Amino acid sequence: MAQADQVVVVVGAGFGGLRAARALRRAPVQVVLVDRNNYHLFQPLLYQVATAGLEPEEIAKPARAILRGQKNFDFRMVEVTRVDVARKRLETSAGPISYDFLVLAPGGETNFFGLGSMQRHGLGLKDIPDAIAIRNQVLTCFELAMLEPDAERRRALLTFIVVGGGPTGVEMAGALSELIRLVLVKDYPRLNIKDVRILLLEATDRVLAAMPERLREAAGKTLWRKYVEVRFGASVADYDGQRIRLKSGEVIPALTVIWAAGVRASPLNATLGLAAARQGRIPVEPTLQVPGHPEVFIIGDAAYREQDGEPLPMVAPVAIQMGQSVAKNIGSLLRGKPLVPFRYRDQGTLATIGRNAAVAHVYGLKASGFIAWVMWLVVHIIQLIGFRNKLFVLINWAWDYFFYERAARLITRD
């Protein structure tokens, strides 16, 4: 470890925290990265774990392994329970940790918008256990359906509802449809595929709202071709684990509801004692510092910052660029130089709806279908951390593509 008296504590080994910790490798500081998990998770591919396409190990990597070559780096696997900005220390599951500089990058959590019944019975998708829970649920429903003599109950077992027409909901619905229609039909030859329903419920009148109209329409058509029933203006009122009730009064029997309708900032934000903006995100200065606490920076999903009149989206590139910017600014603080305000460079958005089908709005260019799908594959392989993960994901995708298989079809129990 470097001889350094200043300690920078980074909370969260996600996209923002990891980038900040890495970018501080040459700074004359000691970097302490803390996370409740021992790994960095590539959340954009979580839905593929949930739909039996990938194993969790292929989209995650231990933080220690990623940064073990960094001399000024230390890692602690702890849950941070409170940030005490007055005493410059964190309270954690393993006692207090003091800091000179703090980079808060705890990300977010599933936002059920106060719908308690959905929180109890629905399935969120934010971490590896969530993805495994969805995989277990979908596969178990098929096993139970094979044993179920009652036709109505069988249909409820084979009805899968995804709530939220953003990128996660669209990708989830498309991948679920392919898992069922291309793979599970072979495992369950006695299954009547007409009993299977996949519904995508969206409260507004569009899916992929951030995409240009042409791409939204392309995505809608692709979902339709994949037998996903997209319902617009469909707001959820209640879910008891057996039936979902919409605000329109319609009731749909379904044993599986996947909630992909929103995220909010980590509850750790609330312990700062500062006023929060939308989704519990904390407003930060242009330099990403917390007002009144120049030694505290907040980045990624936990931070609220507007650019050109719009809030920055809760996406990985924002967190990564903020991590990079914060590391530079901490270096400037140490050298007594002026700090640089953060400016997000938006490279675009991509979403895939299954094999050969994606939409891409990148650097102003719009593409859909096979070309967009290849772009999606390349971007995700490049962004995955670790050569082993890149290789294994590529092999898995190639195998699934050519043999219509999904390797990870195990129902696992604790």
Ligand SMILES: Cc1cc2nc3c(=O)[nH]c(=O)nc-3n(C[C@H](O)[C@H](O)[C@H](O)COP(=O)(O)OP(=O)(O)OC[C@H]3O[C@@H](n4cnc5c(N)ncnc54)[C@H](O)[C@@H]3O)c2cc1C
């Ligand atoms: C299913 C899904 C799909 C997504 N798809 C895309 C996509 O395609 N493209 C895209 O750009 N973005 C996507 N996102 C959003 C993207 O993953 C987030 O914007 C990004 O991860 C935010 O980075 P972050 O560093 O702020 O937080 P995160 O990457 O979420 O990291 C936060 C870290 O903090 C840790 N942590 C949290 N609280 C504590 C605590 N109290 N104590 C200790 N550790 C703690 C967590 O364990 C985690 O490791 C997706 C998100 C999800 C959930």
